Amino acid sequence: MLKLKISVALLSLAALSACSTSGPGATPAATPPAAQASAAPAPKLLVFMVIDGLPMRQVLAYRDQLQPDGFKRFLDRGTWFADAHYAHGHTVTAAGHSVMLTGAYPQRTSIIGNEWVDPKTGQSVYCTSDAAYTYIDNKTAPLAGTSPRNLHAETVGDVLREQDPAAKVIAVSGKDRGAILPGGHKGQAYMFMGETGQFASSTYYMSEHPQWVKNFNAAKPADAYFHKTWAPLLPEAAYARSVPDGQAWQADAGNGNRLPVVLGAKLDQIGPQFYPKILPTPFGDELTLAFARAAIEGEGLGGGTRAKTDLLSVSLSSHDYVNHAFGPESRLSHDHFLYLDRYLQGFFQYLDAKIGAGNYVAVLTADHGFADTPEWARTQGRDAGRVDPGKMIAALNASLAAQFGAGTWVTHASAAGLLFNEPLIAQRGLKSAVVYQAAKGLLLKMDGIADVFTLAQLQSDDKQTPYLDAMRKSWHPDRAAPLQIVAKPGWLFSSRPQGSSHGTPYAYDTHVPMLTWGPAWVGQGEVKGAVEVADLAPTLAQLLHVRVPAQAQGRALPLPAPTLAH
Structure with missing residues (x-):
């Protein structure tokens, strides 16, 4: 992932088709209008779930070990898309979360990464930062995620609330960007606070928390995880398909890299040093789902007449933290996925009892996939490695100086690219395109670089060069x-x-689960044709009987006919 920081601390609904003509890199056709959607009434509640950092290959790899009503609810009794991909190339958390419910790619949403450097000012920008707002009852750090100001597109939830202001859109996540971006401009977002163990919103959404949030936080549920043990769910032999714990390439920080682990084992009291240790464990997801239940109860989501639909977005962040630390091939990741499956089963059974199994639709996807850890991949005979961004830029600047004269020619790494010293280029009487092309040539000689695309290529209509359209x-x-x-x-x-x-734009990063369930609205079976995550927004808009978000680039998904009459 190009998280380089240098100097800036750098889806009609009843269609029976088995596939879609959209796919990664394809130019989507015009989205069918919402009027063409099924005449069935909308569900009382749309439950939109995101598993941060879950590649589709992990869902299928452990299918035989899943509980009957977690992921299997989708795989055995819902409709799932076997070949669902993101079509953008810089596959990171913020970008993925911005695509799902807008149906638009970063070229339209402007969420190009988790953070980037403003090309005009050289200042660091965080995807959901907004200095005009602060967290409620919690400290607000510089560049903290507090509003959707940087999201230049509307979501399905925004359109829903435009049509029916009484509809509620609530977004919950362990990460600010995991709540704020799916929540859109008219929803309400709540995120986990690492310093206090609370869930909080910001003053963009409200001046103070509703009483149910105050009650949840006052009960201090995060404290219950202090010195709690994360132990493997299954006997050791069940993990033979994954890489054992304690490998040199697995990060030995936070809670360590061997199961079982005790949260906060080296701490003698609960506090700011402990709370961040919850998220990189299964208990981060358990806690987030507990808050989601509290939101359903406190806000009365899915209640009242069917004429009103509410939307609950729940982005579970822990799998991303686990995969970052240990790799998706690890036993720790394998075991975390099994915990997650059990948590989902419990959550769905709660929804069945609270909302009614015939009253809601559940959708599950991920914001991106994951690469295998390079050091492990090399033990499997694969070409893999790491490119150090700082060293890459230093070497590039030295070579550019030798060619064009002394100076810092590359100033920042930003999202998936590099920014240049445009005043210096002008001062030396050079054209920017010449320097960009020279830098491209130099980068292509470096280990680990597959391709580099210049401004001219990005502004062209070339759709033949591999990965260019994805990066565009x-x-x-x-x-x-x-x-x-x-x-x-x-x-x-x-x-x-x-x-x-x-x-990256490779399948291990773009191929994610796209799973749906809701017998009165969604059929059953595996859809094998290529589809895009951007297709979710127009699909869900039709299901909810609202217009498609204005910036959407996707098309309605080919869902089998519902299995139950309305």
Whole structure:
């Protein structure tokens, strides 16, 4: 993942078709109008779930070990898409979360990464930062995620509330960007606070928390995890398909890299040093789902007449933290997925009892996939490695200085690209395109670099060059860098020697689960044709009988006919 920080601390509904003509890199056709959707009444509640950092290959790899009503609710009794991908190239958390419910890629949403550098000012920008707002009852750090101001597109929830202001849109996540971006401009977002163990919103959404949030936080549920043990769910033999704990390339920080682990084992009291340790364990997801239940109860989501639909977005962040630290091939990741499956089963059974199994639709996807840890991949005979961003830029600047004269020619790494010293280029009487092309040539000689795309290529209509269109979908003219870099398959942009990441246009990063359930609205079976995550927004808009979000690039998914009459 190109998280380089240098100097800035750098889906009609009743269609029986088995596949869609949209797919990664395809140019979507015009979205069918919402009027063409099924005449069935909308569900009382749309439960939109995101598993941060879950590649589809993990869902299928452990299918035989799943509980009967977690992921299997989708796989055995819902409709799932076997070949669902993101079509943008810089596959990171914020970008993925911005695509799901807008149906638009970063080239339209302008969420090009988790963070980037403003090309005009050189200032660091965080995807959901907004200094005009602060967290409620919690400290607000510089660049903290407090509002959707940077999201230049509307979501399905925004359209829903525009049509029916009484509808409620609530978004919950362990990460601010995991709540704020799906929550859109008219929803309400709540995120986990690492310093206090609370869930909080910001003053963008409200002046103070509703009483149910105050009650949840006052009960201090996070404290119950102090010195709690994360132990493997299954006997050791059940994990033979995954890599054992304690490998040199697995990060030995936070809670350690061997199961069982005791949360906060080295701490003698609960506090700011303890709370962040919850998220990189299964208990981060358990806690988030507990808050989601509290939101359903406190806000009365899915209650009242069917004429009103509410939307609950729940982004579970822990799998991403686990995969970053230990790699998706690890036993720790394998075991975390099994915990997650059990938590989902409990949550769905709660929804059946509270909302009614015939009253809600559940959708599950992920914001991106994950690469295997390079050091492990090499033990399997694969070409894999790490590109240190700082060293890459230093070497590039030295070579550019030798060619064009002394000076710092590359100033920042930003999202998936590099920014240049445009005043210096002008001062030396050079054309920017010449310097970009020279930098491209130099980068292509470096280990781990597959391709580099210049501003001219990004602005062209070339759809034949591999990965260019994917990177173009990640490129926004006002925010993105003029040179976009693609690492070789299996390679990471990383300055640390442990853990894994994501952020490329390769299938291991773009191929994610896209699972649906709701017998009165969604049929049953596996759909094998290629589809895009961007297709979810127009699909859900039709299901909810609202217009498609204005910036959406996806098309309605080919769902089998519902299995139950309305």
